Amino acid sequence: MKRKALIPLIMLVIFPILAFGLLSWKIMNKDRKTMALLFHDLTQSQLAIVDRLIGQIFSEKEEQFLKSSRELKWNPTALREFNRKAWSLRQVFALEADGQRMFPPSDAERTRKEEAFLQRTQAVWDQFVSRTRPNEETSMANPPPEEESIFPGTKKPSGFMKVLPEESRGWFSWMSGTRISHIFWRRDNSGRVLGFELDSVRFLSDLIALLPATDFEMDTPENYRIRLLDAHGSPIYQWGKYEMEKLQDPLERLPLSPPLGNWNLEYYGPGLKESSGYMLIQWITLMTMACLFIGGLGYFLYREQNREMKSAEQRVNFVNQVSHELKTPLTNIRLYAELLESKLEQSGFEEGQDNKPRHYLNVITSESQRLSRLISNVLMFSKSRKDQLRFQPRTDSVDGIIFKSLEAFKPIMESKGVRIETHLSAENPVEVDPEIVEQILNNLFSNLEKYGASGKLMKIESLQNVNQTRVRVSDHGPGIPAKDRQSIFEPFYRVGSSLNEGVTGTGIGLSISRQLAHLHGGDLVLIETEKGACFELRLHTPIEEKAP
Amino acid sequence: MKPSRYFLSFILILTLFLQPPSQVFARQVQLDVNLGNPVVQAGIIQKTFLKISLKGYDVPLNEDRSPLNVAVVLDKSGSMKGEKLRRAKEAAIRAIEMLHSRDIVSVISYDSVVQVIVPATKLTDIYEITKKIRRIPADGSTALFAGVSKGAHEVRKFLSRNKINRVILLSDGQANIGPSSPQELGQLGSSLGREGISVTTIGLGLGYNEDLMTRLAGYSDGNHYFAQYAGDLEDIFRKEFDSALSVVAKELIVIIHCADGIRPLRLLGREGEILGRTVRVPLNQLSGGQEKFVILEVEVPPGHEGQKTNLASVDVSYRDLKSKREDSLNDSVFIEYTKSANKVEKFKDQRVMESAVEQTANEMSKDALRYMDSGNLSKAKEVLDESARFLKKNAQTLQSPALREMEQEMRQDVMELDDSNVNQKRKSMKARQFKRERQQMY
Structure with a gap:
């Protein structure tokens, strides 16, 4: 009896919990997937913004150099003076229409700085010159030797290289020592070329100046670190509150656009790993609450029912006890009532005579019979309880x-x-x-x-x-x-x-x-x-x- | 109405006349061009020193000074933890308290990342700024390059030719994120210097890279200090701010045009551009009372008795921070030939020779440093000893207490230098060399 009531009750508790758990888990899982996708998009776009910012610096420099190249006078003195003042440049140089170097001069005194420039560009000089020639511009007949870098500026004309009928310009990049060097060049319509060698260290400094600093004080929810890595994979700059582990893998990576094609941006953060653990905790909490609630409700119902059963049983138990005690006196009552009845018949009570004593006796008998029935029911029941x-x-x-x-x-x-x-x-x-x-x-x-x-x-x-x-x-x-x-x-x-x-x-x-x-x-x-x-x-x- | 207008004009005229003779326009940077040997032996090719000395005029204390635009860049990496950072912060705060509300200050801290603690701002709320500085905690590694870049960026926000634009970098460690070689930092310094920002570097303790720090300061024409103990910082910061506050001239360019036949050989101590017979030396700034000089060694062709020719003319251009105008100076120097050795000796310019000896000895000290780097301590001592003897000899003939003092220093270096203190010695020597080379005020 009890078991019968208990099983549906347990079902009543377990099924909703299971169903609820499964459903909430599914929803959370789906949420997580969407979150992961969103996260990916978000971080990628965040990195893309940085990439665009860096590209912007290049195009700003380009604008600046273009402007200078239009204003500069075509003589060594003017170029030298320009070079002294232009702090973002390492060296400016000029080629005549026939490809001969006009500045730094070949046939006159040169400063130490100019000598150094000639020295460090010696290896790539011919390549550079041929790159700036009008007819050879597009031909890649002589690919550069392996140790020299490729020329993303001319390879990929995305914003950095525009071929005009007469004028031409582009970026020329090569490895000088451990750092990549960039030269922006412009050929005017008379075929003369002005070249601007970017100060690579200063360029990095400018880059860093423009990239965000780290703000620990502000209570922003973003917890990440973005690193800018150069072609060797060593970090140039990093920002963001997130403290990364020593050998942590980045969550996202984005190669920079040319001409810094082999540079990378890396995004580090706790990502969704932690948040999935957090999700599990959240889910467990939710489930525990649901279990507690439904279980509590079930227990309450079970107890209510049990209490009713118990009180009824107590009643029976009590009656059972009492019944045992009543059994003997009742037997005696019935026995004596029957004795009395036979006595009455013997003493010759006739029909039609005063019938009342007989009637009283009948009532006594029937009621005692009824009582004994009740008693036997109760006793029977308690026997059945005890399988007796x-x-x-x-x-x-x-x-x-x-x-x-x-x-x-x-x-x-x-x-x-x-x-x-x-x-x-x-x-x-x-x-x-x-x-x-x-x-x-x-x-x-x-x-x-x-x-x-x-x-x-x-x-x-x-x-x-x-x-x-x-x-x-x-x-x-x-x-x-x-x-x-x-x-x-x-x-x-x-x-x-x-x-x-x-x-x-x-x-x-x-x-x-x-x-x-x-x-x-x-x-x-x-x-x-x-x-x-x-x-x-x-x-x-x-x-x-x-x-x- | 009418009388009052006349009265006003009268007052106006009166005030114009009664104004004390304005020194603002009269004041100039003082230029002196001298030869070590204005009279040389006739008939032979010889070398002599040309000294171009520039001296900033003194400014009365109560006079309005040019506003300062300074970025204090503090290393807060793990090694700065404890007393070092606490002292550094206090020193920076004390120094900032010397400024007034027209000055612009920014504070940057860096470890593996860079934080702009106080973006470039006018110094109106000093309390807020000091509060922020005091809150800087220490940990992480050293993104020195990025720290300087950000500092320069803050200065750049208010960059002006009429301001003293300066980044003050304090570090106790090696740069380890981003460009970190002395050469690269020197390149950055050179670029910032051309832009008009000088970087002063303060090396704290014995862990920093003195080559990197001196190059960065040198190429941007800032100052360099060696603070062996954190307790020295307050004094150093005060000195640095003092020198920054007393700058009177900026963007000084010294151009030396050597006469026909005169060959410029080398510049002692300073970086410059030698092109044919023209030598160009830029100096970023000059403080009131400070003397900076350029020493050029020249080769003089043989001449004949009694001949007197122009050796060089010197043009100096600069921006006067008081008048906020460009100003220029020029002078020229002559050389005379004689057969009399006595006369040569007699006309010898003691002060030029003193400076030349100082710089030469300094060069020798630098050589000693190179030997120290290669681990050859005995050779280094030998060179230092030689330089001390050279100084002693010249101190006697030139009767120069300054050279004697330098000699004592060298002797002390020789005495003290051993394996246990190479690092500390190297740092103090480097700082001294730097100061001598650039006539740093303190």
Whole structure:
């Protein structure tokens, strides 16, 4: 009984939790994937902004050099003077239309700085010159040697290189020592070339100046570090609050646009790893809360139900105890009532005489019978609880048992105006436990008297097959409401309606009756009828032949 | 109405006349061009020193000075933890407290990343700035290059020819993120110097790279200090601010045009451009009372007795920070030939020779440093000893206490130098060499 109630209750708790857990996990997982995608897009675009910023510096320098190249006078003195002042330049130089170097001069005194320039560009000088020639510009007939860098500026004309019919310009990059050097050059329409060698260190400094600093004070949610790595993979600059581990891998990487094509931007951060752990924690918290809530609710319901059961059981226990105590005095009462009855007959009370003492006696008898029924029900129930019910068959006639039981109810039925109708055909002696059958019938009759007396009819039918006896007890009373038909066999279940108003009972009669029927190899069922209630008792009753 | 207008004009005229003779326009940087041997032996090719000395005029204390535009760049890497950083912060705060509200200050700190603690701002709320400086914590590695770049960027926001634009870098360690070789930092210094920003470097303790720090300062014409102990910092910061506050001239360019036949050989101490017979030396700034000089060694062709020719003419252009105008100076120097050795000796210019000896000895000290670097301590000592003897000899003939002092220094170096203190010695020698080379005020 308890288990039966417990299982749905557990289901009630577990299923919603499982469903909730699964659903929330799925949603969170999906969220995480979307987040990861968003994160990727976000960081990439963040890096792209930096890349654009760096590109912007290049184009700014380009603008600046273009402007200077248009204004500069074509003589060594002017170029030298320009060179002294232009702090973002390392060296300016000029080629005549025929490719001969005009500045730094070949045939005049040179400063040490100019000498140094000629020295460091010596290896790539011819390449550079041929790159700036009008006709050779697009041909890559002589690819540069391996140790020299390629020329992204001329290879990829994306913004850095525009070929005009007459004019031309571009970036020329090469490795000088450990650092990459850049030369911006412009050929004017007369074929003369001005070259500007960028001060690579100063360029880095300018780059750093423009890139963001790190702000630890501001309470921004962003927790990242972006690093700018040069062609050797060594960091040039980094910013962001995030403190990275020694050998941490970047979450995102973006190669810079030309002419810094082999430079990289790297994005470091806790990424979503931590947040997925955070998500798990979040999910567990949510689940725990759900478990607690639903479990608590389940426990509450379970306890409520249990308490009701317990109180009913306590009632029974109490009655059980009391019943044991009542059994002996009750037997005595019945014994003496019967003695008194026989005494009355002996002392010659005649019909028509003062009938009152007999009537009183009848009441005493019937009420004590009723009380003993109740007591035996209670005792039976507690026996069933302890699995102490015993089936003790004897040879007897079922009809006889019916008559015997009916006898006890006649007076009360009469007093309530209930007509007793019998159609009995189970008189054969069969293997039967009369005590059990009597107990069941008594319960059925007692119920009829209590709830169905308004129908003014008690109909009893009996039928006998080879091994089975069926007894039907029906009335024309209010019947049992459809919703209660299953439950009436449950212990302590009482149809909560006007039906039992003013009627008391323990609520164990039908339950114990059905159990007894089961014990007898049969069943007690409610039969559907048009009017009133109809119970059918089925009993396994082998015909007495072999028995002695 | 009418009388009052006359009265006003009268007052105006009166004030014009009564104004004390303005020194603002009269004041100039003082230029002196001298030869070590204005009279030389006739008939032979010989070398002599040409000294071009520039002296800033003194400025009364109460006079308005040019506003300062300074970025203080503090190393806050892990090695600065504790007393070092605390002292550095206090020193910076004390120095900033010397400034007034027209000055512009920014504070940058760096470890592996760079933080702009105080963006370039007029010094109106000094309390807020000092509060921010005091909050700087120490940890991480050393992105020195980035720190200087950011510092320069802050200065650049208010860059003006009429201001003293300066980055003051304090570091106790090696640069290890971004460009970190002395050569690269020198290149950066040179570029910043041309832009008008000088970088002063303060090396703290014995962990910093003195080559890097002196190059950065040297090429941008800033100052360099060696602070062996954090306790020295307050004094150094004060000196640095003092010297920055007393700058009277900027963007000084010295151009020496040697006469026909005169060959410029080398510049002692300073960087410059030698092109044929023209020598060009830029100096970023000059403080009031400070004397900076350029020493050029020249080769003089043989001449004959009694001949007196022009050796060189010198043009100096600069920007006067008081008048906020360009100004220029020029002078020329003659050389005379004689047969009399006595006369040569008699006309010898003691001060030029003193400077030349000082610079030569300084060069020798630098050589000693190179030997120290290659681990040859005994050779280094030998060179230092030689330089000390050279100084002693010249101190006697020139009767120069300055040279004697330098000799003592050298002797002390010889005495003290051993394996245990190479690092410390190297730093102090480097700082002294730097100061001598550039006539740093303190």
